[in-house]
Amino acid sequence: MESDTNDSPPGECPDGHGAPSEEPVLRVIYSSISRLYGPVLAEMRRIRDQASRHNGPDGIRVALLHKSGYFVQWAEGPPVAVERLLERVTTDTRHHGLRVLHRSLGRRRLFMPWIGAIVQSDEVPAVMAARIRRMTQALNDDRLGKEPAQVWAWLCAPPQPDMPRPGGAGLRVMLLSARGRHSFDLLRWVAEHYRRPIVSRRFAAAADDVPDVASDYLDLPHDDMPGGLRLVAHARHSLTMGVAHAFLPDHRAVVIRLDDDIERNRQLLGRLIGVCEQVQHRLPILGLGHPHSGQDVLAAQARAMGHEWMDVTVPPGLASEADHWACLSSALRQLGASRTG
Ligand SMILES: Cc1cc2nc3c(=O)[nH]c(=O)nc-3n(C[C@H](O)[C@H](O)[C@H](O)COP(=O)(O)O)c2cc1C
Structure with missing residues (x-):
């Protein structure tokens, strides 16, 4: 089964082959x-x-x-x-x-x-x-x-046939969570809410003793997002087994669902930034969570490495998936509009 507790350090290539060579x-x-x-x-x-x-x-x-x-x-x-x-x-x-x-x-x-x-x-x-x-x-x-x-x-991973731009990417966003499977929970809620199918993939690791990881995605043909929106939930472990390395550059942004434990948030962001460094890619990172989840420190950590950081604050006392989606979808609309307009 997928494990999401493996917190191996960022900065190393997943197979230990060191920094990628520039050689084509x-x-x-x-x-x-x-x-x-x-x-x-x-x-x-x-x-x-x-x-x-x-x-x-x-x-x-x-x-x-x-x-x-x-x-x-x-x-x-x-x-x-x-x-x-x-x-x-x-x-x-x-x-x-x-x-x-x-x-x-x-x-x-x-x-x-x-x-x-x-x-x-x-x-x-x-x-x-x-x-x-x-x-x-x-x-x-x-x-x-x-x-x-x-x-x-x-x-x-072809787009659903009713997506506005067949074959086109639309806004493609990766969801990660600092604890548990909250990125998958949010995706499932969105799928049920809009009655959209989820596509589940299972990535097998390069050895028996390394756990497989899952990744689910869904397509939303939102009118207010040109090309529609693809949400892709990844397990944290995909950052250490090379899956995220291959696919990260095709995402327009990454959303981290923050935890109350600031250290966990910092660790996950550090691993994500480590992958971005290895594949030489910068992208906006959205921190989705309650206030006081360490947003100031996280923003500084992301910006220091050249990434755009966006706070997506969920008001205190609101904890449901619906509340999280309400905040996130409005931030994604802004992001979509700023990229196209
Ligand atoms: C779809 C598919 C993909 C494969 N990919 C690889 C691969 O990436 N590397 C590899 O060495 N063998 C791969 N193989 C196996 C090779 O065809 C071949 O059986 C193997 O390399 C022989 O290895 P051996 O001489 O050590 O037994 C693949 C086989 C199939 C059917």
């Missing part, structure tokens, strides 16, 4: 049709064990997703090593129909030898196949950016 790497994303039937977790773990033997020494990092009868793999590393990996993987009988969708040279975005993700969904393989076809077309027409994370998100 080859980034490749391919899709393939899975031959795994029934539960996939055990086979994903076998692939992980094989990958861990080769990827680390070869300087390769991958994220592998299994969804709707397809694999999608995002691999990065020295060009020769990535080409060798592709050759090896192509002949693997656990899948077929491998199709390279994206290939670019650029900055490393993955910081773990292996991240495995499983999305349980009712979507049938034909829908995934159609999405891959549309994506190939969009890539050919240059309608998609050159960053692998965008390609991955489009394919693996």
Whole structure:
């Protein structure tokens, strides 16, 4: 089960490989049709064990997703090593129909030898196949950016069909909480309130003794937010296992649901800033909580590292998810308006 108590120090790369090098790497994303039937977790773990033997020494990092009868793999590393990996993987009988969708040279975005993700969904393989076809077309027409994370998100976490900007990101916001699972609780409340589906993903760690982490998201086609809003709840532990490293730069802001314990808030913010430093990314950080949660100290900590800090104060005595959402949604509207206007 997911643990959210692991508070390993910020500032270290999750796999202990030190600071990322500036050397450009080859980034490749391919899709393939899975031959795994029934539960996939055990086979994903076998692939992980094989990958861990080769990827680390070869300087390769991958994220592998299994969804709707397809694999999608995002691999990065020295060009020769990535080409060798592709050759090896192509002949693997656990899948077929491998199709390279994206290939670019650029900055490393993955910081773990292996991240495995499983999305349980009712979507049938034909829908995934159609999405891959549309994506190939969009890539050919240059309608998609050159960053692998965008390609991955489009394919693996597509927006709900009623979102105002199909294929577009809208306002994408990450939710973290300094204690417990309050980010997931808030997301669940919002989903029930607006009757929106939640998509649940499970990211498997690179070793058996490291707990998996969950991440849930939902899309809100709000009229007052151009492009709509995607809220993504992450476990705190995703900051130490590399998941946040890959996806953080695609978020427009991070919301930290603050705790009464100021030290916990400081620790979480420190870990978040550590990840931002590693991926060289700055973004607005919103502190959602009651007054006296250490907002002054947190604002100084964030601003000292070049991040915008916004206090989203929930008045004393108001503690429900509805109260938190009322305060947060108005702050997000402001944020959306300030980014577009
Ligand atoms: C979808 C998929 C993804 C894979 N990803 C990797 C990988 O990232 N690294 C790797 O070494 N092997 C990966 N493999 C396994 C390789 O195809 C191959 O079985 C393995 O590298 C052989 O390792 P071994 O010679 O140590 O047994 C993957 C297999 C599949 C089906």
